Structure formats: C-alpha cells, structure tokens
Amino acid sequence: QHSRDWCSHHFQVHGSQRFLVWWTQSPDPDLTICVERTVLVWLPLAFLWLCAPWHFTTLCKKPAKAPLSTLYTRPGSADMCGANGAGVASRPLVQEDMWDLNEKDSSQAICQGFEDIMAIELKKARSSLQKKRNKPKTKDGHQNGLAKGVSQDVLVMVNVLCDRLMISFTQDKSSHAWTGYLYAVLLLVVAFLQSVILQQYFQRCFILGMKVRTALMAAVYKKALVVSNDSRKESTAGEIVNLMSADAQRFNDVTNFIHLLWSCPLQIALAIAFLWIELGPSVLAGLLVMVLMVPINGWLATKSRSFQMENMKFKDKRMKIVNDILNGIKVLKYYAWESSFEAQVQEIREQELKVMRKFAYLSSVSTFIFSCAPAIVSLATFAVFVSVSPDNILDAEKAFTSISLFNILRFPLAMLPQLISIMVQTAVSKKRLEKFLSGDDLDTMAIAVSLDIKPGRLVAVVGAVGSGKTSLISALLGELHSLKGRINIKGSVAFVPQQAWIQNATLKDNVLFGSDVNEERYRSVVEGCALGPDLDLLPGRDQTEIGEKGINLSGGQKQRVSLARAVYSSADVYFLDDPLSAVDSHVGKHLFERVIGPKGLLKDKTRILVTHGISFLPYVDEIVVLVNGVVSEVGSYDGLRASKGAFSEFLETYGKDESSNANANKGLSPIQRECIFVCTKACFIYIFFVFSVSLRKNSSVRSKKDSGDKKGQRLIEKEAMETGRVKFSVYLQYLRSMGWCLVTWSFLFYFIQNVAIIGQNVWLSDWTDDSVEYFNTTYPNHIRDTRIGVFGALGVAQGFLVFLGTILLADGSISASRTLHTSLLSNILKVPMMFFDTTPSGRIVNRFAKDIFTVDEMIPMSFRSWILCLLGVLGTLFVICLATPIFTAVVVPMAVIYYFVQRFYVATSRQLRRLDSVSRSPIYSHFGETVSGLSVIRAYGHQQRFLKQNEDTIDQNLKSVYPWIVSNRWLAMRLESLGNLVVFFSALFAVISRDSLNSGLVGLSISYALNVTQTLNWLVRMTSELETNIVAVERVREYVEIKNEAPWITTNHPPDDWPTDGNIHFENYKVRYRPELELILHGITCDIQSTEKIGLVGRTGKSSLTNCLFRIIEASEGQILVDGIDISTLGLHDLRSRLTIIPQDPVLFSGTLRMNLDPFEKSSDEEIWTVLELAHLKDYVRGLPTGLQHEVSEGGENLSVGQRQLLCLARALLRKSRILILDEATAAVDLETDDLIQNTIRTEFSHCTVLTIAHRLNTILDSSR
Secondary structure, three states: OHHHHHHHHHHOOOOOOOOOOOOOOOOOOOOOHHHHHHHHHHHHHHHHHHHHHHHHHHHHOOOOOOOHHHHOOOOOOOOHHHHHHHHHOOOOOOHHHOOOOOHHHOHHHHHHHHHHHHHHHHHHOOOOOHHHHHHHHHHOHHHHHHHHHHHHHHHHHHHHHHHHHHHHHHHOOOOOHHHHHHHHHHHHHHHHHHHHHHHHHHHHHHHHHHHHHHHHHHHHHHHHHHEOHHHHHOOOHHHHHHHHHHHHHHHHHHHHHOOHHHHHHHHHHHHHHHHHHHHHHHHHHHHHHHHHHHHHHHHHHHHHHHHHHHHHHHHHHHHHHHHHHHHOHHHHHHHOOHHHHHHHHHHHHHHHHHHHHHHHHHHHHHHHHHHHHHHHHHHHHHHHHHHHOOOOOOOHHHHHHHHHHHHHHHHHHHHHHHHHHHHHHHHHHHHHHHHHHOOOEOOOOOOOOOOOOOOOOEEEEEEOOOOOHHHHHHHHOOOOOOOOOOOOOOOOEEEEOOOOOOOOOEHHHHHHOOOOOOHHHHHHHHHHOOOHHHHHHOOOHHHOEOOHHHOOOOHHHHHHHHHHHHHHOOOOEEEEEOOOOOOOHHHHHHHHHHHHOOOOOOOOOEEEEEOOOHHHHHHOOEEEEEEOOEEEEEEOHHHHHHOOOHHHHHHHHHOOOOHHHHHHHHOOOHHHOOOOOOOOOOOOOOOOOOOOOHHHHHOOOOOHHHHHOOOOOOOOOOOOOOOOOOOHHHHHHHHHHHOHHHHHHHHHHHHHHHHHHHHHHHHHHHHHHHHHHOOOOOOOHHHHHHHHHHHHHHHHHHHHHHHHHHHHHHHHHHHHHHHHHHHHHHHHHHOOHHHHHHOOHHHHHHHHHHHHHHHHHHHHHHHHHHHHHHHHHHHHHHHHHHHOHHHHHHHHHHHHHHHHHHHHHHHHHHHHHHHHHHHHHHHHHHHHHHHHOHHHHHHHOOHHHHHHHHHHHHHHHHHHHHHHHHHHHHHHHHHHHHHHHHHHHHHHHHHHHHHOOOHHHHHHHHHHHHHHHHHHHHHHHHHHHHHHHHHHHHHHHHHHOOOOOOOOOOOOOOOOOOOOOOOEEEEEEEEOOOOOOOOOEEEEEEEEOOOOEEEEOOOOOHHHHHHHHOOOOOOOEEEEEEOOEEHHHOOHHHHHOOEEEEOOOOOOOOEEHHHHHOOOOOOOHHHHHHHHHHOOOHHHHHHOOOHHHOEEOHHHOOOOHHHHHHHHHHHHHHHOOOEEEEEOOOOOOOHHHHHHHHHHHHHHOOOOEEEEEOOOHHHHOOOOO
16 A cells, blocks of 8 residues: 555656746736736635635535546446545444445456456466466556556656746746746646546556455465365465465555556656756766666665565464464463463564564665665766856756656656565465466365165264274265276265364354255254254254354254254265264264164165264164275174174174163163264364363353344354544554654654755755856856755755664564564453353454554554654645745645545545455455365355355455545545645746745745645545554454453462362352353352262253363352362462363364473473373374474374374373363274273372263263262
8 A cells, every 4th residue: 555655646746846936037017916916816715715615514414426536436436425425424334335346346257257367368378377367467457557657657747848838937037927827727737637647547456456356365265165185285274365365465466566567667768868858968977876776776675575575484473373372272271371372472473573673674774775865866966967067057947857857767766676576476476376276176086995885775884993984985075086996976965074064154054054944844854953952042042143163062062053954955865974973872862763764864865874883783774894994894784793704893892792782772881882083084174173062052041031032142243343533542552562762762853854855955946046146157166065065965864864763663663563462462361261252263363463464564654654744744834834924825725625635535444444354354254164164065065155155255345445445546636636726826826926035935935835735645645544554553452451361370379289189169159151141050069079080961061060160160159169278269370280171172282292292391201201101192102203393283183083182181191180170081082092091091090089071971980979
C-alpha cells in the first residue's frame, strides 16, 4: 500500500519551486488593476468561501445516486458516496451494507476465466508451465498500461513546459497579461487530465490485482481437493494456507507495479532530454551521481531481501510452536508446562527481532541516501554549470525548471531497485505455486490385496495393530498410491473415518452434509445412531452449533454424528473404519443392532466394517483377516474358527471361551476387552487434537426451560470487531511501548530536518536573485563558492538528520514489537481453558500472525511517514503565511474542505479494512477444515459443494475489498482536484502581485503552494493508513486484557514432598462450566484413601471431576482436600505439577522426543531411558537414528496412535507423583498395548492413588472400588 500511494504521490506534478519568477516590475498594460483585483481574485475566493459550507452540508445528508465518482471509476462501479455516507452517518458500516458483486467480478467468473486461460496455455506449452502466469496479467494489460504510460508520462513533461512558458512570460516585460492567465488555465487543465488518467490507471491495476489474487486462492483450494496423498505430504496445511495468503497477495501487489517496467525508462529518457536542453552537458555530472546511486540501491535491496527471507524463516518457526501450543493447550495446563513453551517462543522471537533490527538499520541507510540524493544531484549539476564558464549564471528559470526535472527523475530511479526486488519475490512465489499446482492428482488405486465383496453383505475386517486395516479402506477409497491392479466399486460411497471429522456447523447440518432434508429418514437415523439423549443435553437440540473440530462434543458423540452422516447419505457402499471403538460398550451394541448389523438400517447395503469388537463377529456375513498388509484368511465366523489359522489364535488370546459369546448379547462379556483405534499406516487421516472430550459433554447445558431457544446456541461467538474511531489510548499504548524518550528525540531530529529543507529553499531563491544583481557583469568566485557550499551543506544535513531520526524510530518500534508480543503470549497462556473452548484457534493464530506482522512492519512505516507529512504541512503553511499573508484566504476554505473529505474517507476506509480482516478469517478456517476432512469429502464426492462454499467465502471478502479500492480512488480524485485548484490560485497571485512583493520569497511561497497539495493528500492517506494499521494494536490489546485464571504461583507453597500419601477428600463439591450454566457436579462428597484404585463410570461428568482436581474448572461451592491441604489455596503450577494425568488424546508437540518427555530438562538421560523401558518404547527409540533427539512432527504424526499413548505413559512415569489420573487412556490402543499399559500401571503406580475414567468394564475390573 505504501509504495503504491508513494507512487501516486510522485506521479503527480513534481513541481516544487515552479513559477518562481512570474512577475516583472513593469505594470501590465492590458487589464486595469481594479479588474485584476476583483474579478480575478476575489470572485474565485468568494466562490470558494461559499462552497465550503455547501460541501459540508452534502457530507451530512445522504448524497444522490450517480455522483462524480462515476467519472473515473468504471461504468457500473458502485456509488462510492453512498458507502461513504453510511460510513460517516449514524452507524458504522457492516458486512450487510456491502453491495453485491458484479457478475464479472465474482470469484466464480474470475476462476472460470483463469482456468480457460490455463487450459489454453497448457495446450501451448505441455512441456513447461513457464507461461502459466503471464496470461492473466496481459488480459487487461493493453488498455491499462499503454493508456497510462503515453498519457501520464507525457503530461508530466507538459507540466514542466507550462512552467517554462510561465517563467519566460514573467521575464519578458513586453508580454500581455492575458498570456499569463492563459498559462494558468492551461496548467489547471493539464493537471486535471493527469489526475483522471492516473486514477483510472490505478483503478484498473487494483481491480486486476484483486482478480489475480482471487483466481490463485481458488486454484490452490481446488487443487487441495484433488491433490494426491504423495503430493500432499510435501506441503503441510500451514504451507498451503501460506500459498493462499502470502503468495497470492504478492501477485496482487506486483500488478500495480508491472507497467513501471517500461514506464520508468520512458520517464528517465524524457527528463534527461529536457535537462540537456536546459543546462547542456553539465547535466552529466548530476546524472553520474544518480547512476552511482543505482548499484548502491540495488545492493541494499538484495541485502534486505536476504534479511526478509531469514525473518520469514523465524516467523514460520514461531508460528509452528504457537500452533502447537494452541492445539495442546490442555496438556500444557495439566502438566504446568506453559513457561517452558513460552521460553521457546520468546527465544525465536528474539532472533526474529534481531533480524528486524538489522533490516531497519539497513532501511535507514537507504533513507539517508535517498534524502541526500536530490541535494547532491542538484549540487553537482549547479556547481559544474556555474564553474564551467563565468558566463553561466544560475537564474530562476534554469534553477527551478531543473529542480522539478530532477524531482521527476527521482521517482523512476528509486523505483527500479524496488521493482526488481518485487519481481524477484513474485518469482519465488510463482515457483512455490507452480510446485503445488503441478502436483499429481488423486487416482483410484489399490494395495496388494485380492478381495471380492458381493453387494448387500456385511464384511468385517480384523487384524492386529499395523496390519493394514485402515490402509485397506484407504485403498478402496483410492487414497493410497497404487503399484498395480485396480478397484471397481459399484454405486455411491459413504465413509466413516477412524477419527470423526466434524464441521463447524449445526449438528443437523453435519448429519445432512449437503443432502436434502427428509424429516422421516432424519428422525430414524438420529434414533438409530443413539443421538436422541444427546440432543436433549444440547442447548439448541440439533440446531446447536458445533465448534471447530467438534470441540463441544465428546469422542463418542462425534463418532455417532459421523456415523449418522453416512447412514443419512443412503449410499450403496459403506466403509466403516472402526466406528464402535470410541463409544461406550452398551452404545456400541445399540449401534450394531440398530444400524450396522443384519437387522439394522443398513441391512441391504454393502458394508465393510473394521472392528476390534469380538462380540460382533458372529453376526457378520464374512470376515477378512489381515496380517502385515496381506489378506491371510477370508470366511465366515464358524469356518475361520474351525480352520485353526491366524483368526482362531487371535480369538484364543483375547476371547475367554466359546460360551461367553452367548453372553455377548447381554453386553457384559469380558470379551468386551476390545482392541481399539488401530494405529495403522493411516497415511491420509489427519490427526487433529481435539481438546477435551467428555468434559464438554454438557459444556453448553442450559436448563430445560432454556431450550425454548430453538434457534440453536452459538458456542462460537462472532468475532468482535471494534467500530468507529480508534481510541486515543491505543495510540498512547503504542507510544508507551516504544519508549517516550526515543519518540521525542526522533521527532526532534525530523523537525530540525524540516527546518533545513526550508532553509535550503530560501537560500536557493536568494541565489537566483543574483542573476538580476550581477546582470551583464562577472559573477564573483567567492560568492559562487559560498552559494554552492551552503546549499550542499544544508542538503547533507537533511540526510543525516533523517538518518538519526529513522534509526531512533526503528529502535522504538522494535521495542514496541517486543513488548506487545510478550504481553500477548504470556496472557494467552494464562487465560482459563473455557476461552479456548469457545474461541476458534484460527482467531488466536490471526493475532499472532497477521496482527503482530502489522505491528512489526506496517505501523513503524506509516508512523514515520505520518510524522514527516505532518511536519511538511506545517512547514509549508509557515512559509506561505510568511511570504503572502493574502494566500491564507485560500488556505482556510481549502483546509475546511480537506478536513471534511478526510474525516469522511477515513471513517469509511477504516471500517472497510476491519471488514476485510474479519471476512478473511473464514476463508482460512474453511480451508483448514477442508484439509482435515479431505478423505471424507472425497469419499462422499462433495468436492463441488465445498468449492462453491469456498467461492462464497471469498466473495464475502471481495465485497469489502472492492469498495475499498473504489474509495481510495474517490479520495484521490477529490483531493487532487482541490490541489489543482491551489496551483491555479497560486498562478493567479503570481500574475497579479508580481510587482508589489519580493520576487524571490513569493516564488518560493508559490513553489510551496504546489507542494501543499501533495503533502496534504499524502497526510490524509497516512492518517487513514496509520489508523487502519493501529487497529492491530487494538486487536492485540483485546487479547492482552482477557481475564486470567488463578495465579500460577502464590505465597502459599505446599511442602516439597506434598502430596506424601495421596488422600483425596471431596466435600459438598459443586461446579458449573460458566456462571450462567447449570451445575454439572451436584454436591459431591467422598473420601479416597492413599493408594486406592478408583474406577469412575457414568454417562457424563467423569472428566469434569478430574478437571476439578487440576482446577481447570473452579468450584462454585465446596472444596477438595489433598493430604489435608485445600487445593484452592495453592498456586496452579504448585498444584498441577504435583499431580499426573494420562489424557484421553495423546498430545505430542513438534520438537525432540526428549523435549516431549521433559521440557524443563530436569531429568537425566538414564532416568529417561528407564521410563522408556517401562513404557515398552526403549527398543523402538534405540532403533531411531537420532534416539532421544528424534524429531516429532506436527501433532506427532510420524508416530502411531499407540506409540503416542505409550509416550504419554512415559511422561507420567517420569513425574513420579502420588496421584495419577487415567482419562480413558487406553481407548486408543489395541489389546496388546492395553495389556502392557495396564501391567505397567499395576506395578509402577502401586504406591499411588489412581483414578481411572473408563468406557469399558475390563479397564476398571481390578479397581479397589
């Protein structure tokens, strides 16, 4: 945005020091003084004065349709004033105020166009994808670029010619007055034309950029839906989101610059030609200085690019850990590990800030060079010019024409290095996008399995851990890479994955999954899947909103919703990957009888069921036994038992005897020790950590009376969005975190630099008076040397002052970045668990990614520009009032109009930016959800529906981007028109008062008047930019001020060896999730003695009880005493670090194995190897090339579920505490692993008090009570 506006700023007439000497001493013969003073001055002034209040009234009422804005935006672009009106009227803009998009601007139309072009391009160049990108750019390119270049660049030069005419007119005493007025009008017309053409160019470029970004985002999403698993492994979900956000944005930015590639050289050529005409060969001196600047700028650009790359690396690393923290926040709280992870993030952040500081210092060097450049260049040229021959005297015409030409040159020369670096960055993004978009698509395939399944049969797939059961299902769905062979599936498919995938939508939408509603079928499905009782518990029944990743459902509920979705889809073939493992045994029996089994809802369909429930096997038509990825036996239950093969061994080990099968119907057989949740090579299943499970069964339970609210309960509130002006306290907070001392000093340096600029210009206007004084005499050398010396010294002084100011500001902004990030991180780690349950992780990630990025990079830039602009405006007004007090008559009404336009625009722009940020989050959330549920979406064949949904979310975002672009043009057009009027008036004053005032000063004041338009224009831009960016501080502050849970450490420390016995006493203990909800534990009183083993069963409230022990939920009444100490009096870390839990979801963090076991590095390697041996992992870890330093991938995906569960056991063993809680810890492992874990717990934790939460009876059969 910066560089864009900076361009537009520089594209305008760069006419400082222009009409310097438009006056001569001779009185004008044509017009009487009376006419000059009244008609030409006071009438336009009166007109302006009258206009100011009128302009104000139009701002207060809703404007009519079809305003001026249609002049420069495209026909059909919306009525900007209308939007701006809403922006400033009684209420702020909301998403509903946005206009619908034109058909051709909608993402669907854009993507269609993009795909058609892609297809043509691919046809043209099958061999290489090189040309892929060029096409969308050139589509709008011809009308964009050429019109702009030929007109804009030429008009800039026409302006310089006007100046020349004007100046020569004032020097030629005999010329008539009307020529002066003619030139003034000509200037106005040229400037106006230039504004219109330039804004039209920007409008087209921005729209094009928006389209390219949209096309790329949609292409990435579409590719993600069809990409093969091999290609998908190459990029993590985070990287793909980056492709959609960062890389697509790069392309958006580059479209605004692309035409400068030929426009810059053209401007340079024209400027040099004119300078040669002015000053002859001495131009080469200045040019040489400029050429020398280019390699220096180039070097700075490449250097800063390498810093940027390094910075991005640290950002990615930091974000990876932040993601980990958010996914495993519950475990961090259970184990009191927050401070260790906080330290890890801070360490990376410090490295990131170090690179940022280097980058900032580098930019201040380039700022120094850039601010010295014009002074040095003009110094070199003028010095050579006056030294070459004594006849060369610098007069006003030459001096000011050359300076405006040099100013024109500054822009393209500064842009070229920037342009090169932008092109390089885009090339990197292009490569990344190409790599992803050219990955292989999914193909239907097979594993080395020969299998023939007849329609309408129920086939069970059994086998030990890692025997390939899930892989078989994946292969049948075409999710695995095929070596040879093929698969035929007749009819449609429904799929229930091992880990349920739930969308952030209402429960009913999750079941319907895009199918039409059939109430009767829906009711029978809900009943069959045992969802009836759950609906009664949920506040809005089936209209209750389910949070991200199914956060407010227990594991069993999620699995049943997933099964209900499959049943409702009434497909022909059903793949059920172990859906019965996550539910209680009696519920499993119900599901088998009512849904899956021979009498269930699916009795006529083909069903392939992966299961460990031995009790179900007698009722299936056929059993497939897998051993090491190969089908070892196929047959009926009785046939396989008789054959004495692998299957009968399996039964011998885990079944007690045949007779117990008869008891299976009663649901109490010990055979119900089912082995569960296989950890196969489930390559495609994305394991997402679901925070708590049964805990939230009733996290939203309202009393029955409340469920009259049938609309459904919003668990996830809409993201809060501030409206109206940003509070002043936000600015203060930012300045405070920068440090008042640094702010004051840098402001001071900038202020003195401004004084130096004014001084330099005053000196120059004085210098030009010499041409009159020494007319036709030799110019004394000592005067010449003084003139050049002082002029040069003031120029270099400016550079140094800016350099110092910039460095101080950079230091300040880095300290602000550090302060804000630290307070955000430490507060997020201290907020209660409830916050994470009701806030989508995407929203928190957004604070750490987008908002911190804004604080790091955008705010310092806009803050600096804003200070410079403000000082520029003040300096200008000072000079004008000094020279021509009469000019204030124009300045005052102008200022009034400026103020209202600015207020009007900023209100709208700010709100549109906020809408843009808020409407961007859903794009990424929806994308993340899609990636985690890919196999399900593909199995059901719903890719088109999700593509459509993605297009709709992007369209919602475009609705706020499009008006924002138009509003920028709206502002620019109005401000430039006002500016052009100022130029016109200063020309009039020049013609009129040329004989009454000191010509040098008046000339100076007029050249300043020319600048005031740009500076004010720029100031409005910067004010709005600063305000839009400071919103990031506001958003960070919102999360810094969230209420914390109890303090981690208090003055009340328990003894070092506490708890020594492990006695737990609950006394009338009551608890509720949130103050407004019902109680979930109604006054529990019980005593648990030291070393007792307690089993906890029941439909709800089991996990809540353990959460109370850890004070994840605080008591509303009653107390818990552990060894006689009331736990509510302790600090949370003191309490949590003395208890141990093996949670239901085995959560691992990315990092080394050792870090996952002992993040504070308190234990020795020997101790760690000992616990690994007890957890039966020693051989596995020994076998890894790096041993304990083995890198665990994101979410522990490179370990099987069983191995993760064993690592959690090792963690617990390492903590050696007297109280152990097992939260369904063996639900995710097979029978062998379950046995290992149970034995270890019996032996190693025999001296501990153990609380076990269980679905299965066998898990708690050996409990004391």
